[in-house]
Amino acid sequence: xxxxxxxxxxxxxxxxxxxxxxxxxxxxxxxxxxxxxxxxxx
Amino acid sequence: xxxxxxxxxxxxxxxxxxxxxxxxxxxxxxxxxxxxxxxxxxxxxxxxxxxxxxxxxxxxxxxxxxxxxxxxxxxxxxxxxxxxxxxxxxxxxxxxxxxxxxxxxxxxxxxxxxxxxxxxxxxxxxxxxxxxxxxxxxxxxxxxxxxxxxxxxxxxxxxxxxxxxxxxxxxxxxxxxxxxxxxxxxxxxxxxxxxxxxxxxxxxxxxxxxxxxxxxxxxxxxxxxxxxxxxxxxxxxxxxxxxxxxxxxxxxxxxxxxxxxxxxxxxxxxxxxxxxxxxxxxxxxxxxxxxxxxxxxxxxxxxxxxxxxxxxxxxxxxxxxxxxxxxxxxxxxxxxxxxxxxxxxxxxxxxxxxxxxxxxxxxxxxxxxxxxxxxxxxxxxxxxxxxxxxxxxxxxxxxxxxxxxxxxxxxxxxxxxxxxxxxxxxxxxxxxxxxxxxxxxxxxxxxxxxxxxxxxxxxxxxxxxxxxxxxxxxxxxxxxxxxxxxxxxxxxxxxxxxxxxxxxxxxxxxxxxxxxxxxxxxxxxxxxxxxxxxxxxxxxxxxxxxxxxxxxxxxxxxxxxxxxxxxxxxxxxx
Numbered sequence: 355x356x357x358x359x360x361x362x363x364x365x366x367x368x369x370x371x372x373x374x375x376x377x378x379x380x381x382x383x384x385x386x387x388x389x390x391x392x393x394x395x396x
Numbered sequence: 397x398x399x400x401x402x403x404x405x406x407x408x409x410x411x412x413x414x415x416x417x418x419x420x421x422x423x424x425x426x427x428x429x430x431x432x433x434x435x436x437x438x439x440x441x442x443x444x445x446x447x448x449x450x451x452x453x454x455x456x457x458x459x460x461x462x463x464x465x466x467x468x469x470x471x472x473x474x475x476x477x478x479x480x481x482x483x484x485x486x487x488x489x490x491x492x493x494x495x496x497x498x499x500x501x502x503x504x505x506x507x508x509x510x511x512x513x514x515x516x517x518x519x520x521x522x523x524x525x526x527x528x529x530x531x532x533x534x535x536x537x538x539x540x541x542x543x544x545x546x547x548x549x550x551x552x553x554x555x556x557x558x559x560x561x562x563x564x565x566x567x568x569x570x571x572x573x574x575x576x577x578x579x580x581x582x583x584x585x586x587x588x589x590x591x592x593x594x595x596x597x598x599x600x601x602x603x604x605x606x607x608x609x610x611x612x613x614x615x616x617x618x619x620x621x622x623x624x625x626x627x628x629x630x631x632x633x634x635x636x637x638x639x640x641x642x643x644x645x646x647x648x649x650x651x652x653x654x655x656x657x658x659x660x661x662x663x664x665x666x667x668x669x670x671x672x673x674x675x676x677x678x679x680x681x682x683x684x685x686x687x688x689x690x691x692x693x694x695x696x697x698x699x700x701x702x703x704x705x706x707x708x709x710x711x712x713x714x715x716x717x718x719x720x721x722x723x724x725x726x727x728x729x730x731x732x733x734x735x736x737x738x739x740x741x742x743x744x745x746x747x748x749x750x751x752x753x754x755x756x757x758x759x760x761x762x763x764x765x766x767x768x769x770x771x772x773x774x775x776x777x778x779x780x781x782x783x784x785x786x787x788x789x790x791x792x793x794x795x796x797x798x799x800x801x802x803x804x805x806x807x808x809x810x811x812x813x814x815x816x817x818x819x820x821x822x823x824x825x826x827x828x829x830x831x832x833x834x835x836x837x838x839x840x841x842x843x844x845x846x847x848x849x850x851x852x853x854x855x856x857x858x859x860x861x862x863x864x865x866x867x868x869x870x871x872x873x874x875x876x877x878x879x880x881x882x883x884x885x886x887x888x889x890x891x892x893x894x895x896x897x898x899x900x901x902x903x904x905x906x907x908x909x910x911x912x913x914x915x916x917x918x919x920x921x922x923x924x925x926x927x928x929x930x931x932x933x934x935x936x937x938x939x940x941x942x943x944x945x946x947x948x949x950x951x952x953x954x955x956x957x958x959x960x961x962x963x964x965x966x967x968x969x970x
Binding site for chain 2: 357358360361362363377383387388395
């Protein structure tokens with residue numbers, strides 16, 4: 355069963371991209387998503 | 397002209413008076429000879445009288461007035477006293493002295509401001525209609541009752557507060573009482589809390605990067621606001637756009653250089669953005685993303701080395717066979733390659749060159765090479781241009797990797813020069829990867845120089861010949877096509893295209909060319925057969941073994957007298 359991102363994840367990723375002035379790599383998005391998940395769970 | 401009119405005119409009075417009137421008219425007509433026919437010619441009566449006097453006609457001004465009064469159709473008197481003038485026209489008619497209409501003049505037009513135009517009628521703005529469902533909203537009576545109770549409750553609380561305040565005024569305020577007031581006020585607070593459902597971020601703990609990358613790709617790729625190329629992402633509206641002229645300049649520059657160019661080269665040379673400038677990375681992404689949307693450009697790069705090609709470029713590699721024909725030759729690789737392969741999982745690949753590969757300057761994109769080379773960056777990518785550097789000859793070759801399609805195998809083209817300058821069929825080649833997934837090192841084992849008569853295809857006469865060849869590389873003796881081993885090929889013509897398409901027919905023909913004749917049959921070792929069949933068409937050891945072992949016609953069979961050798965019975969060609 356593969357993981358699926360929800361609307362909150364999508365909104366977070368779009369915010370990241372909107373604030374970026376340079377292209378963002380997939381690895382940077384993965385790292386950001388992990389940090390966001392960790393922050394929410396304390 | 398005036399004289400003609402004067403002779404035509406008929407004046408009243410005696411002959412002397414008519415002569416005098418004629419003289420007066422001629423004098424006036426002469427005065428207004430440059431005037432239009434009907435323009436009024438004005439001359440003071442005193443001047444006319446002086447003229448008549450000079451002509452010998454006496455009577456002075458009285459005479460002139462009398463002439464005018466006797467001929468009202470020709471003359472007219474205007475003014476009083478000394479200012480009296482006699483008026484006529486060149487046409488001999490009393491001019492009409494009506495004042496010109498003064499309803500319109502340039503002066504008036506220029507001096508009178510244009511009246512302001514009336515303000516346009518503003519159309520009545522249509523009022524937004526409230527959804528009909530609101531008008532038919534049924535309100536639960538219990539809610540109204542609850543609201544009523546609420547109002548009463550508020551009133552009751554307000555009364556309570558008022559009472560408490562009275563008590564506070566009478567008694568010294570106590571902390572406990574204040575607390576009570578606050579509690580009561582809080583209980584009576586009219587604010588309502590609207591709670592929206594909270595969506596928590598997905599827990600990605602324990603999810604590996606590959607799976608997360610797939611999830612990100614699935615979620616963002618379908619979003620039209622997001623631009624993606626390879627492993628880079630941006631908001632689409634932040635990616636610089638290119639005009640038709642910009643795209644034309646890129647196309648023309650690639651055509652001028654006569655080879656595919658990297659995104660770095662395009663950004664620097666066409667758009668004049670320097671490496672290291674803040675906009676370089678952004679422009680490079682823009683080149684890749686925008687060109688990927690244009691049908692005139694084709695991405696032929698890898699993740700690290702992003703080449704772009706366009707229409708009208710000369711193909712890389714051999715022109716002896718078309719890429720589609722080569723793809724069909726290598727179709728067998730589709731069956732020999734595992735479904736899931738780990739790209740770039742090995743550091744180097746060793747390979748022994750066959751005659752077919754040597755002649756066409758190519759390498760098979762088999763399972764070994766797939767484990768070394770990168771996967772396609774884009775879905776449906778047809779080809780990737782790679783650079784193969786040979787440190788032994790200090791030369792870098794631009795080669796093209798043709799990815800497999802559902803019915804054609806893959807191969808690497810463009811090594812003709814490297815092979816012909818350094819190697820022979822049967823040579824050992826090592827291809828090793830670098831940090832850059834588009835750049836590879838290709839090496840051979842250098843040895844002392846040796847000479848052999850080796851097989852060649854004489855293209856002009858289209859036949860095989862043996863020529864003395866000097867080479868200085870290590871080669872597999874079994875794959876080296878020497879005259880001593882493959883001498884019967886001398887003068888042979890290449891097989892017909894229809895025959896060479898069928899592996900079993902090529903194997904049969906190879907037996908006859910290289911096998912030992914024994915009681916009408918042909919026998920040959922597997923290694924010799926492998927070298928021999930690869931003269932005509934590419935064939936792996938696996939495919940050759942399968943062709944020999946799984947032959948239903950009985951044409952091929954193992955030779956029991958020799959180790960790993962096969963026999964062929966002519967006349968039973970599969």
